[in-house]
Amino acid sequence: MSSNRLTNFLVPVFAVLLGMIAGSIVMLVSGYDPIAGYSALIYGAFGDSYYIGETIRQTTPYILAGLAVAFAFRTGLFNIGVEGQLIVGWLAAVWVGVSFDLPKVIHLPLAILAAAAAGALWAFIPGFLKARFKVHEVIITIMMNYIALHVSNAVIRSVLSDKGFKSAKIHESASLQSEFLQSITDYSTLHYGIIIALIGAVVMWFLLEKTTKGYELRAVGFNQHASQYAGMNVPRNIILAMVISGAFAGVAGAMEGLGTFGNISVKAGFTGVGFDGIAVALLGSNNAFGIILSAFLFGALKVGALEMPSSADVPTELVDIVIALIIFFVASSYLIRLLLSRFQKEGK
Amino acid sequence: MEYVIEMLNIRKVFGNFVANDNITLQVKKGEIHALLGENGAGKSTLMNVLFGLYQPDGGEIRVKGQPVKIANPNVANDLGIGMVHQHFMLVDTFTVTENIILGSEPTKAGKMDIARAEAEVRELSERYGLAVDPTAKISDISVGMQQRVEILKTLYRGADILIFDEPTAVLTPQEIQELIQIMRALVREGKSIILITHKLKEIMEVCDRVTVIRRGKGIGTLNVAETNPNELAALMVGREVHFKTDKKPAQPGKEVLEIQDLVVKDARGVTVVDHLNLTVRAGEIVGIAGVDGNGQTELVEAITGLMKAESGSIKLNGKDIFNLPPRKITEAGIGHIPQDRHKHGLVLDFPIGENMVLQTYYQEPYSKRGILNFKAIYEKARQLIAEFDVRTPDEYTQARALSGGNQQKAIIGREVDRNPDLLIAAQPTRGLDVGAIEFIHKRLIEQRDQGKAVLLVSFELDEVMNVSDRIAVIYEGKIVAIVDPKETTEQELGLLMAGSKQKEAGVSS
Numbered sequence: 001m002s003s004n005r006l007t008n009f010l011v012p013v014f015a016v017l018l019g020m021i022a023g024s025i026v027m028l029v030s031g032y033d034p035i036a037g038y039s040a041l042i043y044g045a046f047g048d049s050y051y052i053g054e055t056i057r058q059t060t061p062y063i064l065a066g067l068a069v070a071f072a073f074r075t076g077l078f079n080i081g082v083e084g085q086l087i088v089g090w091l092a093a094v095w096v097g098v099s100f101d102l103p104k105v106i107h108l109p110l111a112i113l114a115a116a117a118a119g120a121l122w123a124f125i126p127g128f129l130k131a132r133f134k135v136h137e138v139i140i141t142i143m144m145n146y147i148a149l150h151v152s153n154a155v156i157r158s159v160l161s162d163k164g165f166k167s168a169k170i171h172e173s174a175s176l177q178s179e180f181l182q183s184i185t186d187y188s189t190l191h192y193g194i195i196i197a198l199i200g201a202v203v204m205w206f207l208l209e210k211t212t213k214g215y216e217l218r219a220v221g222f223n224q225h226a227s228q229y230a231g232m233n234v235p236r237n238i239i240l241a242m243v244i245s246g247a248f249a250g251v252a253g254a255m256e257g258l259g260t261f262g263n264i265s266v267k268a269g270f271t272g273v274g275f276d277g278i279a280v281a282l283l284g285s286n287n288a289f290g291i292i293l294s295a296f297l298f299g300a301l302k303v304g305a306l307e308m309p310s311s312a313d314v315p316t317e318l319v320d321i322v323i324a325l326i327i328f329f330v331a332s333s334y335l336i337r338l339l340l341s342r343f344q345k346e347g348k
Numbered sequence: 349m350e351y352v353i354e355m356l357n358i359r360k361v362f363g364n365f366v367a368n369d370n371i372t373l374q375v376k377k378g379e380i381h382a383l384l385g386e387n388g389a390g391k392s393t394l395m396n397v398l399f400g401l402y403q404p405d406g407g408e409i410r411v412k413g414q415p416v417k418i419a420n421p422n423v424a425n426d427l428g429i430g431m432v433h434q435h436f437m438l439v440d441t442f443t444v445t446e447n448i449i450l451g452s453e454p455t456k457a458g459k460m461d462i463a464r465a466e467a468e469v470r471e472l473s474e475r476y477g478l479a480v481d482p483t484a485k486i487s488d489i490s491v492g493m494q495q496r497v498e499i500l501k502t503l504y505r506g507a508d509i510l511i512f513d514e515p516t517a518v519l520t521p522q523e524i525q526e527l528i529q530i531m532r533a534l535v536r537e538g539k540s541i542i543l544i545t546h547k548l549k550e551i552m553e554v555c556d557r558v559t560v561i562r563r564g565k566g567i568g569t570l571n572v573a574e575t576n577p578n579e580l581a582a583l584m585v586g587r588e589v590h591f592k593t594d595k596k597p598a599q600p601g602k603e604v605l606e607i608q609d610l611v612v613k614d615a616r617g618v619t620v621v622d623h624l625n626l627t628v629r630a631g632e633i634v635g636i637a638g639v640d641g642n643g644q645t646e647l648v649e650a651i652t653g654l655m656k657a658e659s660g661s662i663k664l665n666g667k668d669i670f671n672l673p674p675r676k677i678t679e680a681g682i683g684h685i686p687q688d689r690h691k692h693g694l695v696l697d698f699p700i701g702e703n704m705v706l707q708t709y710y711q712e713p714y715s716k717r718g719i720l721n722f723k724a725i726y727e728k729a730r731q732l733i734a735e736f737d738v739r740t741p742d743e744y745t746q747a748r749a750l751s752g753g754n755q756q757k758a759i760i761g762r763e764v765d766r767n768p769d770l771l772i773a774a775q776p777t778r779g780l781d782v783g784a785i786e787f788i789h790k791r792l793i794e795q796r797d798q799g800k801a802v803l804l805v806s807f808e809l810d811e812v813m814n815v816s817d818r819i820a821v822i823y824e825g826k827i828v829a830i831v832d833p834k835e836t837t838e839q840e841l842g843l844l845m846a847g848s849k850q851k852e853a854g855v856s857s
Contacts, residue, residue, distance in 0.1 A: 212715040215702070222697045228654060229684070229692040230706040231675025 019326030044307025053185025059299030064252035065277025076221030081141025083274025084148030089250025097170025119250020127242025430502025635816030683768030
């Protein structure tokens with residue numbers, strides 16, 4: 001049992017190592033120096049307090065997006081719509097942030113709740129369609145992403161600004177930004193959102209593993225027939241699972257709106273955070289604690305990559321290749337399990 | 349006498365578990381050799397070793413006298429070993445021929461030569477009396493025919509040694525007889541057969557020799573002509589087994605379940621339960637006898653709320669439960685051992701312990717203010733595991749990892765423990781070995797003796813006749829007769845089940 005758990009932990013670790021090794025081969029072939037490249041990457045992620053602050057800031061929405069994907073997955077659903085739910089969450093948070101003038105203890109929670117509600121609503125639609133008409137959630141969530149993108153752009157232009165490209169700044173009372181955190185990290189954009197993300201991970205773990213509702217959600221995710229036999233309301237649980245997943249995604253959007261940016265701009269394309277959430281969940285084996293670790297890795301890769309062109313002449317796109325390779329190796333975890341069992345046998 | 353297959357002192361270990369402990373199996377040319385053992389005794393492991401799916405940790409395999417190493421199923425194929433799987437490996441949307449040639453398609457100028465393949469399949473089918481139409485689509489043919497396609501697949505690949513893995517589990521009585529004819533034809537043509545089974549009747553009928561294994565150990569090989577079912581059962585289980593279930597006469601009390609004029613339509617709108625009337629009283633076991641597909645499944649699903657009924661009335665202890673949601677029906681006092689334990693009975697990915705509270709997880713003490721009380725859940729699980737002899741490493745093991753018999757015992761434990769007024773047992777012993785069957789029958793009778801009503805649905809006539817106090821024969825969605833098991837015969841029941849005779853239709857005596 002314990003060796004099994006060890007394997008489950010080792011598989012993602014090996015996937016990361018193999019991905020980096022394969023990435024260095026790609027660098028060598030394209031005429032770049034992998035050692036310089038990775039040194040720049042590591043320096044750019046952890047080199048000084050500013051970079052560490054940026055890495056943690058980038059980790060924050062990744063954790064929540066990963067939780068959103070994982071929550072749906074654990075309950076038998078593929079939520080490809082985290083990206084769209086994140087965008088509407090971002091929009092809702094900023095909207096509340098600019099439209100009200102309230103004390104912080106009310107305003108900030110209200111803005112975060114609005115984001116969660118918007119994400120939940122956006123996920124309710126595919127959940128309802130699946131529960132009621134058996135429409136596959138993957139198709140609907142993908143389409144909902146585009147609707148979210150363009151609806152939010154339209155709202156920014158017509159409601160949140162006067163035909164401009166970005167909203168006004170949110171009021172201080174709705175902001176997650178922290179002078180204290182900025183000052184200890186050499187004025188990075190680090191904000192209090194990371195605490196919310198960590199609380200989110202605990203919430204997901206507790207909800208799924210400890211509550212009666214979580215038992216039901218997991219049962220429906222594994223076997224709808226047995227759940228029906230046991231007297232559970234299968235359609236209602238499908239919708240609820242999707243709504244909770246969407247709420248996590250919406251809060252991820254609030255991190256960007258209330259923390260990192262303090263406003264929302266018209267977007268030419270997707271943020272990518274929602275889609276990266278799929279990879280984060282996969283690498284974190286859909287486990288709340290694993291997701292914190294894998295989100296941190298993705299945050300470090302993304303932030304560290306920015307340093308690569310300037311100090312090692314390696315284009316940032318190479319980090320995207322490394323990330324893709326890591327995902328490839330996680331997805332082909334069978335291969336790694338095989339290798340691990342070989343090593344274990346030889347080690348005997 | 350020359351042996352075509354010799355598996356000598358085969359040993360296979362999974363972690364700490366010894367699945368095969370120095371088992372020896374020797375099969376002669378042209379014989380039907382049974383491999384007999386309880387579920388989980390190691391039959392499948394042994395055969396998977398022979399078929400190259402597992403590598404043995406010890407021992408030697410010889411094919412036609414030559415020592416061989418079977419690294420994968422392709423090597424097994426090349427050695428002339430073919431496996432007819434219990435769960436068919438067929439592509440539903442392909443024709444019979446396309447399925448048979450899959451992986452070794454004959455080609456002509458780079459194109460698949462389907463005409464030649466069809467001719468070959470037809471020729472093979474005729475030679476062994478299989479009567480398979482090579483152009484039929486798999487989804488259009490019966491389960492029995494699909495099994496013949498599996499047989500043809502092995503023959504097409506030139507197999508001389510055929511392994512049949514529990515071939516009769518999915519067949520109707522007629523199809524079983526036809527399969528026996530086919531096996532005899534195969535042996536006549538010089539093939540050798542290994543028959544994996546735990547059904548003693550089949551072994552007595554068709555096999556030449558039998559090798560018994562128990563809990564991973566080889567018990568011995570016997571000539572079928574020199575043994576009898578009782579001896580085989582005792583060897584397999586390790587103790588005396590009683591085929592006839594002892595029971596006191598029933599003492600029926602008040603009506604527990606009353607069904608009147610029940611009509612159920614399936615998804616296509618076809619009437620599958622047709623104005624059915626049935627009464628089950630406290631302290632009796634009513635057995636529903638019938639050929640599969642005569643409305644049994646829908647009847648049970650309508651009673652338990654898994655399926656909506658069209659019209660009629662269903663009462664439990666005088667209370668209307670017609671078309672209530674499953675939870676309300678469960679709470680009203682119905683226990684249900686479902687026909688398909690993997691589909692309905694268990695969440696296979698949950699630990700066996702969590703499966704023990706599948707209907708009661710939201711009640712105290714298992715849940716308090718929305719939070720699960722795992723201590724109480726696993727305490728209950730341990731109690732049921734001990735009481736119902738569920739063999740599992742511990743209560744945290746995934747339900748999936750348990751053998752079929754132990755999964756079934758877990759479900760029965762869970763359902764009986766809720767102390768329902770009516771226990772519905774649909775095919776409770778399907779696919780189980782004699783030891784488990786005996787245990788389950790005892791438990792059903794125990795429930796009856798405690799004054800509960802039991803509704804037993806089974807396709808096995810032996811079971812219905814053995815356990816029931818009254819038998820209701822179902823045919824095309826109607827109860828066509830109610831008979832006393834002590835006064836009826838298999839022949840009479842068979843005729844009633846085939847719909848050729850009507851007797852006091854719909855009357856509950």
